[in-house]
Amino acid sequence: MNNPTNPFAKPDQQKPTCMEMLQTILDGQATEEQRKYFKMHMDHCMPCYKSYDLDMSLKQLVQSKCCGGAAPSDLIEKIKQQIEQKSS
Amino acid sequence: MELEEEVPKQNYSEKEKGEIFNQEFLPHINSMYNFGYRLTLDRDDAKDLVQDTYLKAYRFVESFQKGTNAKAWLFRILKNSFINDYRKKSKEPAKVDYQEVETYYNSEEVDRQITPDLRVESLKDMIGDEISNALNSLDVDFKTVIILCDLEGFKYEEMAKILDIPIGTVRSRLHRARNLLKEKLSEYAKSMGYNKA
Numbered sequence A: 001m002n003n004p005t006n007p008f009a010k011p012d013q014q015k016p017t018c019m020e021m022l023q024t025i026l027d028g029q030a031t032e033e034q035r036k037y038f039k040m041h042m043d044h045c046m047p048c049y050k051s052y053d054l055d056m057s058l059k060q061l062v063q064s065k066c067c068g069g070a071a072p073s074d075l076i077e078k079i080k081q082q083i084e085q086k087s088s
Numbered sequence B: 001m002e003l004e005e006e007v008p009k010q011n012y013s014e015k016e017k018g019e020i021f022n023q024e025f026l027p028h029i030n031s032m033y034n035f036g037y038r039l040t041l042d043r044d045d046a047k048d049l050v051q052d053t054y055l056k057a058y059r060f061v062e063s064f065q066k067g068t069n070a071k072a073w074l075f076r077i078l079k080n081s082f083i084n085d086y087r088k089k090s091k092e093p094a095k096v097d098y099q100e101v102e103t104y105y106n107s108e109e110v111d112r113q114i115t116p117d118l119r120v121e122s123l124k125d126m127i128g129d130e131i132s133n134a135l136n137s138l139d140v141d142f143k144t145v146i147i148l149c150d151l152e153g154f155k156y157e158e159m160a161k162i163l164d165i166p167i168g169t170v171r172s173r174l175h176r177a178r179n180l181l182k183e184k185l186s187e188y189a190k191s192m193g194y195n196k197a
């Protein structure tokens, strides 16, 4: 694309690759402007469209499957006890 | 985000120390425990690691500036405790070689080809422990960046400080970590017959 105002452009005006743009989005580092640009970009870039879908699904799955729930209930008590012992 | 070496020592009263500990440190205990567990893969070791981290945080509370990013500070302490204490004990093999990683931005086409053939549909079938197991099986440095970014939502700059690496390395390590995770999952998918290509 010959869009002169690619918001992903680096200071040296180098054109960012699809992969770099996608990663910025995935890593939650994109600005509002960059997200909009990428959305439009996906309309005409099949590889980005497909990768985005897969990578986003994976990211969401990691979030929902790997968060691990609560720490053991006695852990906070143990920590507090140890601190009290040390400071008394 | 401020970390200990950049901040002048604070002067807290005992009461303030307790408040910081209870209000800024303890609320992160679930995230800390999960991080500890993913690193050690053992519930008791995770408890020890988290406990150790909190004791250190309390001991060095004067290096912590109230109202700054406590979570990043705690994660940094935990990660350092893991490397310095736990890892030594278990004598893990040396770090992986990242040489190849640094060149990846110049080889987009190659990269697309080696990206494992994994489909969204196969992912949706993974409703058990596949994802969690795949994450756990990654090398420590790779699973760490995925945990920090995807589970905990840290930004590059924060991750760079937690891990003591440049932002460029954070980026490339994340990229590599995601591909490794996809590789693992595509193996699962294949073994379970999800990929009917």
Ligand SMILES: [Zn+2]
Pocket (backbone or CB within 6 Å): A018, A041, A045, A047, A048, A049
């Ligand atoms: Zn593209």
